[in-house]
Amino acid sequence: MNELKENEVVNPKSNKSVPQGSMNAIVFHDYGDASVLQRGVIDIPDRLPGQVLIDVRASSVNPIDYRLRSGEMKGLLPGGFPRVPGYDVAGVIADCAGDSPFAVGDRVMAFLDSARGGASADFAVAAVDVTASIPDSMSFNEAAAIPLAGTTALQSLRDHGKLEAGQRVLINGGSGGVGMFAIQVAKAMGAKVDAVASGDNQEFCLKLGAERFFNYDETDIAQTSETWDLIFDAAGKLDFWDVRERLSESGRFVSTEPDVKGMLMTIVTLPMSKKSRVMLAQPNADDLRELIRLHEKGQLQITIDAIYPMSQLSRAHQHVEEGVERGKVVVTSD
The missing domain is CATH 3.90.180.10 (Medium-chain alcohol dehydrogenases, catalytic domain)
Structure with a gap:
């Protein structure tokens, strides 16, 4: 053009x-x-x-x-x-x-x-x-x-999720644009990563670095006995109240769904040990450079x-x- x-x-x-x-x-x-x-x-x-x-x-x-x-x-x-x-x-x-x-x-x-x-x-x-x-x-x-998807993943995990090495994180929507980056960024941060996606994306998510995979057609995350330090809803499909029991005592739920309900949950859960956050990515060249660095190291395909x-x-x-x-x-x- x-x-x-x-x-x-x-x-x-x-x-x-x-x-x-x-x-x-x-x-x-x-x-x-x-x-x-x-x-x-x-x-x-x-x-x-x-x-x-x-x-x-x-x-x-x-x-x-x-x-x-x-x-x-x-x-x-x-x-x-x-x-x-x-x-x-x-x-x-x-x-x-x-x-x-x-x-x-x-x-x-x-x-x-x-x-x-x-x-x-x-x-x-x-x-x-x-x-x-x-x-x-x-x-x-x-x-x-x-830029947008990679920055969303990085800021969601690091800034909003406060993810640390050794913690367990669940990425909902692991095969999508944001989820693809999130699995790899979380792995590079030293976290133990689980992913949720459709069954035909199991191999893809595992190759990206997920240790375990959940097929959303077969498994309702809210009904499992698992717990995570961070649940990152990259697909914007989960509800904090449905999955709050799947969070560790001081666990965090981060969503990319910028609706009124999600924003209200951010305020409501401020005094709670388990917190919900809705994130909107903020443009930042330093974060782009970090994503480029991970790509050059072979940690971000x-x-x-x-x-x-x-x-x-x-x-x-x-x-x-x-x-x-x-x-x-x-x-x-x-």
């Missing part, structure tokens, strides 16, 4: 041209199903101080993308159209300030810090502190799969379920809505 680059100016730092004018993007002008996603031409975003302009080579689709597109969360993120969906970006620095830690041409990934997204376009802007350099050994497709061109973003959204078998759905620049 990067053909509209005729109008350019020179970046004084690099003597390379900086895109100006219009760009291709996938936009939506109202809430609805995946058919509201349409190809359009919009202005290339202005790079503000403290930001970089990224020539997008790949992105990925997360459940939050179709939930925002459908209007499910319009109470949390009201109005304003057209919108460009997506928060995951992998690409090349097209413009940056003279004192930036990056240079034009650097390969980077970013977890976009705009509440409105912006990844599904030729170019995107991101704050320097949510952008990280990627090694030559990492493809743009792999890099695009990491990236599984891509499907790849779509940007022009077929609506199909990619439908794929994620219908359910991803294993890993992430990646979208490449046309």
